[in-house]
Amino acid sequence: KQEVTQIPAALSVPEGENLVLNCSFTDSAIYNLQWFRQDPGKGLTSLLLIQSSQREQTSGRLNASLDKSSGRSTLYIAASQPGDSATYLCAVTQGGSEKLVFGKGTKLTVNP
Amino acid sequence: GAGVSQSPSNKVTEKGKDVELRCDPISGHTALYWYRQSLGQGLEFLIYFQGNSAPDKSGLPSDRFSAERTGGSVSTLTIQRTQQEDSAVYLCASSLVWAAYSNQPQHFGDGTRLSIL
Numbered sequence: 001k002q003e004v005t006q007i008p009a010a011l012s013v014p015e016g017e018n019l020v021l022n023c024s025f026t027d028s029a030i031y032n033l034q035w036f037r038q039d040p041g042k043g044l045t046s047l048l049l050i051q052s053s054q055r056e057q058t059s060g061r062l063n064a065s066l067d068k069s070s071g072r073s074t075l076y077i078a079a080s081q082p083g084d085s086a087t088y089l090c091a092v093t094q095g096g097s098e099k100l101v102f103g104k105g106t107k108l109t110v111n112p
Numbered sequence: 113g114a115g116v117s118q119s120p121s122n123k124v125t126e127k128g129k130d131v132e133l134r135c136d137p138i139s140g141h142t143a144l145y146w147y148r149q150s151l152g153q154g155l156e157f158l159i160y161f162q163g164n165s166a167p168d169k170s171g172l173p174s175d176r177f178s179a180e181r182t183g184g185s186v187s188t189l190t191i192q193r194t195q196q197e198d199s200a201v202y203l204c205a206s207s208l209v210w211a212a213y214s215n216q217p218q219h220f221g222d223g224t225r226l227s228i229l
Contacts, residue, residue, distance in 0.1 A: 043221050
């Protein structure tokens with residue numbers, strides 16, 4: 001059974017700092033990995049999707065990497081801003097399945 | 113519409129009552145997913161539709177839970193004889209085609225917050 005773990009559970013940083021969020025998964029037979037952002041009381045916004053054959057994806061200040069063989073992904077946020085404060089969720093799609101398996105998220109607070 | 117729409121946004125009901133939650137996917141999206149988000153369990157998959165068929169119902173927690181989709185569009189999730197442990201946020205997502213095989217992202221609605229008294 002696929003399990004996804006995110007460390008740390010919460011992170012507080014000053015504005016302007018570069019930071020890394022970590023995600024690990026137990027079964028490397030995945031189709032893809034996605035990073036989502038969730039604001040309080042809202043649904044999930046897809047940030048980046050990395051296909052199993054890819055090593056990284058970039059969007060603006062965000063860069064996500066994938067090491068499928070070791071079961072790890074990182075989300076790098078450059079020059080963090082207070083507007084980046086949210087919960088970040090990592091999810092994988094297992095081979096042979098359409099469902100997303102989620103980690104429990106990292107709650108990020110960026111202090112002005 | 114521009115995004116996935118869910119209604120109601122909040123629902124409070126008494127234990128033992130039946131509830132229906134509605135999801136309108138993005139127009140043209142053939143795949144639709146239901147998830148549940150609770151404090152203790154995080155986000156859990158419930159059921160997936162491709163068109164009007166549900167190839168994967170493996171996440172439905174009991175036979176009190178059912179879902180249907182009509183016209184390849186709107187979906188309803190029904191919970192019968194609600195229990196307090198059903199209290200959670202129920203999230204719906206849609207994607208253009210099979211999300212996994214085609215590496216398409218799933219687009220989420222804002223959810224229905226269900227509270228069972």
